[in-house]
Amino acid sequence: MVSVLPFTIFSLLYISVNAAVTWTATPFNPHAVPLAVRSPYLSAWLAQGSGTQLNDAWPTFWTGSTLGWAGYVRVDETAYLFMGTSGVTGTQKAVQKSLNWTSSQSTFVMTAGGVDLTANFLSPVDPTDLVSQSLPFSYLAVTAASNDGKSHSVQVYSDISAEWISGDVALTANWNTSTGDVLTHRVQLANQSTYAEVGDHVQYGSAYYSTLNANGVTYQSGEDAVVRAQFVGNGALLNTQDTTFRAVQDRWPVFGFARDLGTVNAATDAVLFSIGHVRDPAIKYIVAGGATQDRSLYFWSQYGTVDEAIADFLADYGNALSAANTFDAKVQSDASKVSANYADIVALSIRQSLAAFELTISKAGDGSWNTSDVMMFMKEISSDGNTNTVDVLYPAWPVLLYTNPELGKYALLPLLAYQTSGQYPNQWSVHDIAGAHYPQAIGHNDGKDEAMPVEECGNMLIMALSYTQKTGDQSLIKTYYSLLDQWTQFLITDSLIPADQLSTDDFAGTLANQTNLAIKGIVGIKAMSMIADLMGDSSRVNNYSSIASSYVEQFTQFATSTSGHHLTLAYGNESSWSLAYNLYADKLLNTQLFSDSVYQMQDSWYSNVGNTYGVPLDTRHTYTKSDWQIWTAAISTTTQTRNLFIDSVHKYASDGADNIPFGDWYETTTGQSEGFRARPVVGGHLALMVLNSTGTTGSSTPGGSTTGEPDASGAGRPSPRNVALLMLWSIILGMFGFLVPL
Numbered sequence: 001m002v003s004v005l006p007f008t009i010f011s012l013l014y015i016s017v018n019a020a021v022t023w024t025a026t027p028f029n030p031h032a033v034p035l036a037v038r039s040p041y042l043s044a045w046l047a048q049g050s051g052t053q054l055n056d057a058w059p060t061f062w063t064g065s066t067l068g069w070a071g072y073v074r075v076d077e078t079a080y081l082f083m084g085t086s087g088v089t090g091t092q093k094a095v096q097k098s099l100n101w102t103s104s105q106s107t108f109v110m111t112a113g114g115v116d117l118t119a120n121f122l123s124p125v126d127p128t129d130l131v132s133q134s135l136p137f138s139y140l141a142v143t144a145a146s147n148d149g150k151s152h153s154v155q156v157y158s159d160i161s162a163e164w165i166s167g168d169v170a171l172t173a174n175w176n177t178s179t180g181d182v183l184t185h186r187v188q189l190a191n192q193s194t195y196a197e198v199g200d201h202v203q204y205g206s207a208y209y210s211t212l213n214a215n216g217v218t219y220q221s222g223e224d225a226v227v228r229a230q231f232v233g234n235g236a237l238l239n240t241q242d243t244t245f246r247a248v249q250d251r252w253p254v255f256g257f258a259r260d261l262g263t264v265n266a267a268t269d270a271v272l273f274s275i276g277h278v279r280d281p282a283i284k285y286i287v288a289g290g291a292t293q294d295r296s297l298y299f300w301s302q303y304g305t306v307d308e309a310i311a312d313f314l315a316d317y318g319n320a321l322s323a324a325n326t327f328d329a330k331v332q333s334d335a336s337k338v339s340a341n342y343a344d345i346v347a348l349s350i351r352q353s354l355a356a357f358e359l360t361i362s363k364a365g366d367g368s369w370n371t372s373d374v375m376m377f378m379k380e381i382s383s384d385g386n387t388n389t390v391d392v393l394y395p396a397w398p399v400l401l402y403t404n405p406e407l408g409k410y411a412l413l414p415l416l417a418y419q420t421s422g423q424y425p426n427q428w429s430v431h432d433i434a435g436a437h438y439p440q441a442i443g444h445n446d447g448k449d450e451a452m453p454v455e456e457c458g459n460m461l462i463m464a465l466s467y468t469q470k471t472g473d474q475s476l477i478k479t480y481y482s483l484l485d486q487w488t489q490f491l492i493t494d495s496l497i498p499a500d501q502l503s504t505d506d507f508a509g510t511l512a513n514q515t516n517l518a519i520k521g522i523v524g525i526k527a528m529s530m531i532a533d534l535m536g537d538s539s540r541v542n543n544y545s546s547i548a549s550s551y552v553e554q555f556t557q558f559a560t561s562t563s564g565h566h567l568t569l570a571y572g573n574e575s576s577w578s579l580a581y582n583l584y585a586d587k588l589l590n591t592q593l594f595s596d597s598v599y600q601m602q603d604s605w606y607s608n609v610g611n612t613y614g615v616p617l618d619t620r621h622t623y624t625k626s627d628w629q630i631w632t633a634a635i636s637t638t639t640q641t642r643n644l645f646i647d648s649v650h651k652y653a654s655d656g657a658d659n660i661p662f663g664d665w666y667e668t669t670t671g672q673s674e675g676f677r678a679r680p681v682v683g684g685h686l687a688l689m690v691l692n693s694t695g696t697t698g699s700s701t702p703g704g705s706t707t708g709e710p711d712a713s714g715a716g717r718p719s720p721r722n723v724a725l726l727m728l729w730s731i732i733l734g735m736f737g738f739l740v741p742l
C-alpha cells in the first residue's frame, strides 16, 4: 500500500455529534451504513456519523462523492421523502424509526403518516456460488404497512441519477429504458474509456436500475425536478424517456420507477429494485511475453446478456433473502461465541471486504468461456488503488478462509502466474500487479513496485500454506513450488536481520531490524518446510525447519527487551515495542515456532499500554490499525486482553465521530480516523473465526499430513443459488471450531 492520499481531507470533515438520534439502531449507528456494496464500483453508503436519517443525506460512493438515489412514498396523496435529500415542494419528510444491519443487509423503517415503510438493502454474500458472487448487483426492497390500523392508498417511487457512472459529472451520459417482464434503465458515459478511472469511478460500462413489471408500475427518465414532481403530484410516471442526452449535471437526468400499491393495510409484498454496475471486460491482466488478456466477470459463463442476469437476479430475490438470513445468522452465531461486540465488528466488515474482490474468467481460443481459468482480483481501495496488493490481501485473508477458502486460491493465482512467467525481475515477491491502478493488472516488469521484500515473501508463503491446509488442495504448492522456494531463499538471507525496509504499515516509514517483520519471515521459512513436507521433499523439510528454529532462538535474544517485559519494535531499541501481530501466522499455520511465554509476555504488556481507543501500532506514533488489533486479539492468552482489543475497535466503529465506510487506521487517543476507508483489510476482523478450524492444524511434525476439506466451490459447475449447496456449506462452516482463549 502507499500512504495517505487526498482522502485524508475527508476525515477532517468531522460531523458534529448529533444528540438528537430518535431511532433505534441495532446494533449501533456505524460511521457509514452499507447500502449497495458489491464491487469496487458498486459501493453506495449512507454517511451516517452519529445521526443521519436515510433522508438526511444523499447516498455516497465510498470516496464521499454523491450517488443520486432518491425515494418517495405517497400516502393518501401526501408525498413523503424517504431517501436522499431532493426537495420537491409540498412533500414531507418521513421519520426514521429504526435502522438495523447484519452482515449482508441494512434495514430502515421510515414512518410516513399512517404508513411505515421498510427499506431493506441487501447486498448478497454468496462466496460458494461464483456466478452469484460475481454479479455486481444489489437489492432494495420496499414494503409498506399501515401503522394506525386504517387502510391507506400508497404509491412508492425511486430513482437514480447518472452519478453512478462517472467521477466527473461534467461528462455526457446517454441512456435507454427497456420494458418487458423487467423494466431497466441503463445509463452510461457517451465516451467510454476502457480500464480508466476518474475519482475511483470506472469510466466505462453501465449502471442498471431495474424493477419487475408488476401491476401498477410506471417509469420515466428526465430532469430530476420534473420526474419527481410528476410522481409527487400524480402517484404515477408517464412511461416516457428523455432522449436529450447531456452531461450528468446538466438538468440532472434521473431514472425513476413508481409502483401503485393500491390500498394498503397489512405489510405489502416488496417493491423490488436492483441496482448494478457492469463493465466488460472487467480486468486487463498480463500474461506471458508482455501480452495482456481481457478478463470478464464470472457470471458471463451463465448469461448471454446483462438483461438475462438482471431478470434472474430479481426473480431469485426470495431465495437470496432466505440465504442472506441464514448466512447472517450463522455469522452472528459464530462471532457471538467470542463476544457481542466482536459480532458487531464482523457484521460490519464482511460486505465491505468482499466488495473489493471481483471473480473473473477468460475466454478460450474458440471464444467460449474458460471456467477452469478463475482468477480473483482485489482493488486496494482508498490507500492507492493497486491490484492484488499482497500485504492487503494478507490482512483480509481471514474473510476468505471463513467464507470460502477457494477464493484464496483465486486471489493468489494472478500473482503466482505472473511471477512464474519470468517477467518480474526481483528475487522477492512483487507488492502488487496493477502496473498503474485497478482494474489493470499489467505487472511491474521494471521491478519498481513498492518494495516490501520480507513482508510480501512471508505473506505469500503463509497464504499458500494456509490455503493448502484449509482445503487439502495441493495444486498451488505443486505448481508454484520453485517460486515459493525462491522466496524462501530470500527469507533465509534477509529475515533474521531485516534490512532497512517498509512493512505493510508503510505510512510509518522504513526501519531496520523490525521485530514483527522478522517474525513473519521466520514463519515463512517454516511454512516452506511444511510445504516441502506435503510435497515429500524431505531434505528441505529438515533444513528449513532447523533454520527456522535456530532463527527463533537468535531472534528471541535480539528482540526481547532487557527488562524481559516485551518484544521491541526494532532490535536493540529498549524502549520501543509494537503489536506483534505476525505471531498470528504461527497459530494459523500451527508452525509452533514461538513459545507460550512470548505470547504471555506480549499479552500482559498490551494490557498496560492501551489508550482510550486501543493499543497503538507501535511506539513511533499513537495511531493504530483495527485489523492488526483484531489479529492480536486472536492470539491473546487472556480474555481480558482479547477484549481490550475487540472493545477498542468497537468503540471506534460506534462512536459516531466520523462518517466514512469502516476505517482501519485511526488514532488511539481520540478515535479520529487517519483516512483509510472502505478497505478490504477489514476482512481480517474475522481472524478469531478461522483459527483452529478443521484442516488448519496441518502437519506439525515432518511426515504428517493435512486433512483436507471437500471443495465447496461452485467453480466449473455454476448453478443458480441452490439451497442444498448452502446447507452443505453451512455444515462445512459448522465444522470449523473456535479459538476462544481462556
Ligand SMILES: *[C@@H]1O[C@H](CO)[C@@H](O)[C@H](O)[C@H]1NC(C)=O
Pocket: 026, 100, 101, 107, 109, 118
Ligand atoms: C431488522 O429489520 C427487519 C425488518 O424490519 C426485521 O425483520 C428484523 O427482525 C430486524 N432485525 C433486528 C435484529 O432488529
Ligand SMILES: *[C@@H]1O[C@H](CO)[C@@H](O)[C@H](O)[C@H]1NC(C)=O
Pocket: 175, 176, 177, 241, 243
Ligand atoms: C434503446 O436501445 C435499443 C437497442 O439499442 C434501441 O433499439 C432503441 O431505439 C433505444 N430506445 C431509445 C428510446 O433510445
Ligand SMILES: *[C@@H]1O[C@H](CO)[C@@H](O)[C@H](O)[C@H]1NC(C)=O
Pocket: 191, 192, 193
Ligand atoms: C473521450 O475520452 C478520452 C479519454 O478520457 C478523451 O481523450 C477524448 O477526448 C474523449 N473523446 C470525446 C469525443 O469526448
Ligand SMILES: *[C@@H]1O[C@H](CO)[C@@H](O)[C@H](O)[C@H]1NC(C)=O
Pocket: 363, 364, 365, 370, 371, 372, 373
Ligand atoms: C482454460 O484455462 C486453464 C487454466 O488456465 C488452461 O490450462 C486451459 O488450457 C484453458 N483451456 C482452454 C480451452 O483455453
Ligand SMILES: *[C@@H]1O[C@H](CO)[C@@H](O)[C@H](O)[C@H]1NC(C)=O
Pocket: 497, 512, 513, 558, 571, 572
Ligand atoms: C540489526 O540487529 C543486529 C543484531 O542485533 C545488529 O548486529 C545490527 O547492527 C542491527 N542493524 C541495524 C541497522 O541496527
Ligand SMILES: *[C@@H]1O[C@H](CO)[C@@H](O)[C@H](O)[C@H]1NC(C)=O
Pocket: 489, 492, 539, 543, 544
Ligand atoms: C539448507 O538451505 C540453505 C538455503 O537454501 C542452503 O544454503 C544449504 O545448503 C541447505 N543445507 C542443506 C544441508 O541442504
Ligand SMILES: *[C@@H]1O[C@H](CO)[C@@H](O)[C@H](O)[C@H]1NC(C)=O
Pocket: 569, 573, 575, 576, 577, 618, 619, 620
Ligand atoms: C527507538 O524507537 C523510538 C520509537 O519507539 C524512536 O523514537 C527512537 O528514535 C528509536 N531509537 C533509536 C536509537 O533508533
Ligand SMILES: *[C@@H]1O[C@H](CO)[C@@H](O)[C@H](O)[C@H]1NC(C)=O
Pocket: 692, 697, 737, 739
Ligand atoms: C487449538 O489450538 C490450541 C493451541 O495451539 C490447541 O491446544 C488446541 O488443541 C487446538 N484445538 C483444536 C480443536 O485444534
